[in-house]
Amino acid sequence: KTRILGYGEMKYPFIEYMSYRLKGYGKQSYSFLKILENQVEMMGTNISEVIKKEHFNIAVKKVSMGNSITSINTILRINFLEIFEEINGVEDILKKDPVRVYERMDYKTKIYYRNQIKEISKKTKMSEIYIAKKSLELAENSYQKLVNKSENKEDNAKSKDYMNTSLELQESINKDSVNERKLDIIKDNNKIINLKKSHIGYYIIDAGKEELLSTLLNKKIKFISKEKKSKIYVFSVFIFSLIFTFILAFYMYSQINNILISIILGIFVFIPVQTAVVQIIQYLLSKIVVPKMIPKLDFTNGIPKESTTMVIIPTILKSKDKTEELMKKLEVYYLANKSENLYFALLGDCSESTAKDEEFDKEVIEEGLKQVALLNEKYSQNGFPIFHFIYRERQYNKKEDKYLGWERKRGLLTQFNEYILKNEKNKFKINTINQQELPKIKYVITLDADTDLVLNTAFELVGAMSHILNKPEIQNGIVTKGHALMQPRVGINLNVSHTNLFTKIFAGAGGIDNYTNAISDVYQDNFQEGIFTGKGIYDVEVFSKVLKQEIPENTVLSHDLLEGSYLRCGLASDIMLMDGYPTKYASFMNRFASMGNMYKKPMASINFTWNSYISICVRNFNTGIFKKRRREKTKNIYTTYCRCKRRNI
Numbered sequence: 001k002t003r004i005l006g007y008g009e010m011k012y013p014f015i016e017y018m019s020y021r022l023k024g025y026g027k028q029s030y031s032f033l034k035i036l037e038n039q040v041e042m043m044g045t046n047i048s049e050v051i052k053k054e055h056f057n058i059a060v061k062k063v064s065m066g067n068s069i070t071s072i073n074t075i076l077r078i079n080f081l082e083i084f085e086e087i088n089g090v091e092d093i094l095k096k097d098p099v100r101v102y103e104r105m106d107y108k109t110k111i112y113y114r115n116q117i118k119e120i121s122k123k124t125k126m127s128e129i130y131i132a133k134k135s136l137e138l139a140e141n142s143y144q145k146l147v148n149k150s151e152n153k154e155d156n157a158k159s160k161d162y163m164n165t166s167l168e169l170q171e172s173i174n175k176d177s178v179n180e181r182k183l184d185i186i187k188d189n190n191k192i193i194n195l196k197k198s199h200i201g202y203y204i205i206d207a208g209k210e211e212l213l214s215t216l217l218n219k220k221i222k223f224i225s226k227e228k229k230s231k232i233y234v235f236s237v238f239i240f241s242l243i244f245t246f247i248l249a250f251y252m253y254s255q256i257n258n259i260l261i262s263i264i265l266g267i268f269v270f271i272p273v274q275t276a277v278v279q280i281i282q283y284l285l286s287k288i289v290v291p292k293m294i295p296k297l298d299f300t301n302g303i304p305k306e307s308t309t310m311v312i313i314p315t316i317l318k319s320k321d322k323t324e325e326l327m328k329k330l331e332v333y334y335l336a337n338k339s340e341n342l343y344f345a346l347l348g349d350c351s352e353s354t355a356k357d358e359e360f361d362k363e364v365i366e367e368g369l370k371q372v373a374l375l376n377e378k379y380s381q382n383g384f385p386i387f388h389f390i391y392r393e394r395q396y397n398k399k400e401d402k403y404l405g406w407e408r409k410r411g412l413l414t415q416f417n418e419y420i421l422k423n424e425k426n427k428f429k430i431n432t433i434n435q436q437e438l439p440k441i442k443y444v445i446t447l448d449a450d451t452d453l454v455l456n457t458a459f460e461l462v463g464a465m466s467h468i469l470n471k472p473e474i475q476n477g478i479v480t481k482g483h484a485l486m487q488p489r490v491g492i493n494l495n496v497s498h499t500n501l502f503t504k505i506f507a508g509a510g511g512i513d514n515y516t517n518a519i520s521d522v523y524q525d526n527f528q529e530g531i532f533t534g535k536g537i538y539d540v541e542v543f544s545k546v547l548k549q550e551i552p553e554n555t556v557l558s559h560d561l562l563e564g565s566y567l568r569c570g571l572a573s574d575i576m577l578m579d580g581y582p583t584k585y586a587s588f589m590n591r592f593a594s595m596g597n598m599y600k601k602p603m604a605s606i607n608f609t610w611n612s613y614i615s616i617c618v619r620n621f622n623t624g625i626f627k628k629r630r631r632e633k634t635k636n637i638y639t640t641y642c643r644c645k646r647r648n649i
Contacts, residue, residue: 349408492581
């Protein structure tokens, strides 16, 4: 049925548009226009008035929409984080941190601190402001003890140096920004611990959380130690694997009724069962344990002089094209992480050869020097040059019966560290780094040839290493607390992940996650240690102090796990590097084999069992079970190898 509209039901936009269309037809539409006018007059108005009102209404809506869009743009430019921090009561308390570290942290770490306080508040049913005040009170008490201890020192010879250090630290605290280098002046572990205890975050996210909860609840609170967690984890894997293996072996026995074959099958099944058990336990832990974030300082405005860093690519160079490609990569890294006190170097290692010199050595050196000169001229600055090139000289290796770089990549890094620390003279064939003009390098970011240092990643890595809670503490020749080495999360380049069907299947989702957050990692979340894979940042002085002459020559090829264990590698899962990926199965297997190959050719005579044993021992370093005797365990492994070789096992 057709419904007839009443006089007041015609809308002004319809009348205005209908009038406009009818007038477009000229005389032919006169009769229809007349009917429209009559209908409009029945509504108590006329077409002219309707058109005026409609045009006015459209103009008002246009102005209103324009104002709305302008307001949205204005709102987007407002920094709500700053507004929140100004009105937040907890933030005001945290800013009173005695060592003034909190105000220099990045916003992610500040949010992490506040969220931890919120979690404590939920568990204790106490106010967040009260918890923050108690944390500040504990930090101030610790700082006051540190100051009083330096003031009451009686030994003049020792007190003078210690007092000067304390006064320098106090002066730096009174300034707008803390000179982080002043915190490093105190070398003794006890004094480093006291400085950490003077930071408010020590009681919120670190070991001081036990003391904070004990103070809040008026009772002794004790967390499970990392060593105990490690034992529980390892023995759980072993026991559950044993149980499931026994069940499978018993089932086999019930089917074939042969105990010998059942035992043999059980032995073969044990390792696959253990792998499945590890995956299940790690999955459950990832769902139970909340991901831990490594605190960082905010260096987005530039890296300070006391945290001067050098980015390096240690790799074997065989052609000038490869040299040019890598130097251009360093240029891209510089543009993506432009800052003072950040330098870049290509560490060219020489390949294996039967001769001391190869024909391509000369062209590699010439191309390297040429690219360095061009880049330093293009991005010239007063003072120390930004870009550098190093190329090693081959040495004869009796065990390899070839000419190659001393200790390969590990030797290259060791020689480079000692040179920039000014502990040794130049041992390189070509070196553009002038040791006399070289500023004090605090950190080194090492990358693989196919790894990309993405936008602002260098600032985040240096900021993480510079945070007071991450300062390494050395005991018995190894780092026991803090981190002297950090491994960021490694993603796959977007273009590489879509190269062919193989990379689409195995490489996973490529590219950068714009909402990168800390992700779960069993070792970092539960044992506060990660596994180093050769791409990350390390403290040069600590690296040299701990690992210099620690590993015998001609013994270790894949050194990443050992370095991560000695230096207590931390996994910064909220910082990303982009990496390449093999495009063929053969290259993938070669890469996988080289990652698992712990030893050089002279050790290849050892059977698979001993290699597996060694690898398991090295990996167990990261769980903390062997942490107190890592050096002894390593020496025992070498001793075991030597005995096996003498017996021709």
